[in-house]
Amino acid sequence: MALTTIAVGGRTAADRVREELTAGGGDAAGKAFQAALITCLGIALAIIVFLLYDVWGDASEVLPSRLSGLLSGQYTASAGTAGIFNALRGTFSIGAFTVLSFPIGIAAAVYLEEYAPPTRFTRLINVNIRNLAGVPSVVYGIFGLSILVERFGSFTGGATPIAAGITIAILVLPIVIITSAEAIRAVPRTLREGAFGLGATRWEVIRTQVLPYATPGVLTGTVLALARALGEAAPLLLVGAIGERLSDRVGFFDPEGLRKPFTALPIAITDWAKRPLNSGFFQNSAAAIVVLLAIVLVANSAAIVLRNRFEKKRG
Secondary structure, eight states, rough: OOGGGETTTEEEEHHHHHHTTTTTTTTTHHHHHHHHHHHHHHHHHHHHHHHHHHHHHTTTTTTTTTHHHHHHHHOSTTTTTTOOOHHHHHHHHHHHHHHHHHHHHHHHHHIIIIISSSSSHHHHHHHHHHHHTOOOOOOHHHHIIIIIIIIHHHOOOOSSHHHHHHHHHHHHHHHHHHHHHEEEEEEHHHHHHHHTTTOOOOOHHHIIIIIHHHHHHHHHHHHHHHHHHHHHOOHHHHOOOOSSSSOOSSTTOOOOGGEEEEEOOOOOOOOOOTTGGGSSSHHHHHHHHHHHHHHHHHHHHHHHHHHHEEEEEEE
């Protein structure tokens, strides 16, 4: 029977506990803290709404009237015909490499939480992972330039989507590990103990109890990592992304494009935003921002649907 349904003297057990904790008085501090949280939430939402309204005010001159041309067009000197086809191709190529970091990060989190002994070396690894999550993205860009572009250029092809994708994958890997580890740590120990009591092996416990319960949290973390990956510009600039017209001979899903010069949506947005306001490219930049937001929202929506499905199964 739930705690709130146990009545003692006309009052539930939860009410009696609350009175003892507050010494019979009201929880003024708790209400003040709740009001502060709601205020902060309202401020954050207001800022987001204002930014979206401001961006759409410029993007509305391009969208939806020129959506098709924007998505299929190439970089040109004329704002009226310029498009983001190459930028979209580069963004999706980089995103594909970023997704490869998810199973690696989840596997690392499972090992650290379920297999690794609680030694000083394990604690050192956890601290370093958290430190890497806070390293500026420019540092990862320098790593990609010096290692993936210059030293291993024969493998990556130099300044190509391969080098950029691996760089971004390394950038978000600590985030995936941390969020996955937190989700795994939140799994009730009783689930593990019950499975062990029935004779399950450690891997069977992880596969049938831990991972299904932690999946909603893991999905949330991976989507956050993907959203950051799609919006990063500094590492791409250092790795060699260019803001100009590329060859039209490479198709959207053509593997040959992985070893050729590339650009991405953040690069196109940055390049167009730097041009004069009366050139028309600033409106194109706002339209590209809307497209990038749409991609991120689609990814978030897919993750929310999957998370809700797993939560229903867990319940």
